[in-house]
Amino acid sequence: MVVAPSGEQFEITSGGQRATVVEVGGGLRTYTVGDRAVLDGYDEAAICDGARCQTLVPWPNRVRDGKWTWRDVDLQLALTEPEQHNAIHGLVRWMPWSVVERDDSSITVGCISHPQPGYPWTIEVRNAWSLGVDGLAVETTLVNRSDSTAPVACGFHPYVRVGTAAIDDAVLTVPGDTRILTGEQQIPTGREPVAGTAYDFRTPRAIGNLAIDHTYTDLHRDSDGRARLRLAAPDRSEQVTVWVDAAYPYLEIFTGDALPDPSRRRQGLGVEPMSVPPNALVTGESVVALDPGASWRGHWGLNPF
Numbered sequence: 001m002v003v004a005p006s007g008e009q010f011e012i013t014s015g016g017q018r019a020t021v022v023e024v025g026g027g028l029r030t031y032t033v034g035d036r037a038v039l040d041g042y043d044e045a046a047i048c049d050g051a052r053c054q055t056l057v058p059w060p061n062r063v064r065d066g067k068w069t070w071r072d073v074d075l076q077l078a079l080t081e082p083e084q085h086n087a088i089h090g091l092v093r094w095m096p097w098s099v100v101e102r103d104d105s106s107i108t109v110g111c112i113s114h115p116q117p118g119y120p121w122t123i124e125v126r127n128a129w130s131l132g133v134d135g136l137a138v139e140t141t142l143v144n145r146s147d148s149t150a151p152v153a154c155g156f157h158p159y160v161r162v163g164t165a166a167i168d169d170a171v172l173t174v175p176g177d178t179r180i181l182t183g184e185q186q187i188p189t190g191r192e193p194v195a196g197t198a199y200d201f202r203t204p205r206a207i208g209n210l211a212i213d214h215t216y217t218d219l220h221r222d223s224d225g226r227a228r229l230r231l232a233a234p235d236r237s238e239q240v241t242v243w244v245d246a247a248y249p250y251l252e253i254f255t256g257d258a259l260p261d262p263s264r265r266r267q268g269l270g271v272e273p274m275s276v277p278p279n280a281l282v283t284g285e286s287v288v289a290l291d292p293g294a295s296w297r298g299h300w301g302l303n304p305f
Helices: none
Strands: 009-014 017-022 028-033 062-064 067-070 073-076 086-088 098-102 106-113 123-132 135-144 150-152 171-173 176-182 188-193 213-219 227-232 239-244 250-254 269-274 288-290 295-303
Touching: 009 098, 009 106, 009 123, 017 123, 017 135, 028 135, 062 067, 135 150, 135 288, 227 250, 227 269, 239 269, 288 295
Parallel strands: none
Antiparallel strands: 009 017, 017 028, 062 086, 067 073, 098 106, 106 123, 123 135, 135 295, 150 288, 171 227, 176 188, 176 213, 213 250, 227 239, 239 295, 250 269
């Protein structure tokens, strides 16, 4: 028996919507509405590349040199981005997840991240994926199953598309006032207002040939507390809204220029909800100190309508 690289495939449907949640990483491999691909995903026979809609727990993005300190204890994570000497995107994205509950239009999958070198806590993670009239949504729950307080953070790494040959022609709206600047190893060096820069997408405009791999914050939120990023085809024939609740104050925008496979570059826009900025385990910024038995929850989703 040949097992798919992403493990068992779990399809959920609602009307013309179909989504495939996978065993490896508890993430999302595909999301379609009719014949339209909303997600720039990956084939069932392929290993997930570019972290495509993987779950990023207990931290998203990078930890410089994998070195950090928690309550006066020095810790060293494995360098999972060796080319830049960083630890990247957490611990659970290659773990097997199991089904907790399931029906036709929703599924909850979970895993337990046991202590590892550099992260000596046990964290239970659950993703509740669901399809409905407003598209696809996921609620993530983290529970500290250790006997000491655990620092936790969460993120996801979807790539969205709107039917254009490349994202250059797509019209982007990013509701963020501030961009986090990065330097060596793509670690933050400061912040600047987007106003007056090439990175200001608060008013909708085409991406063009601009290369983006930056975190946006100071997000504008609607009356329901959600921030909404929008990507649209030039004629607005297709569009998708990526929304995040208050648990995600940061959005990493990635045009894919650095992907190893040239054929995958700029085909979808990486829009990454993050509960913390890059290098947060080092700086402590926005990291949640989760007491034993306590939980954290975050919601985000994709609305293609």
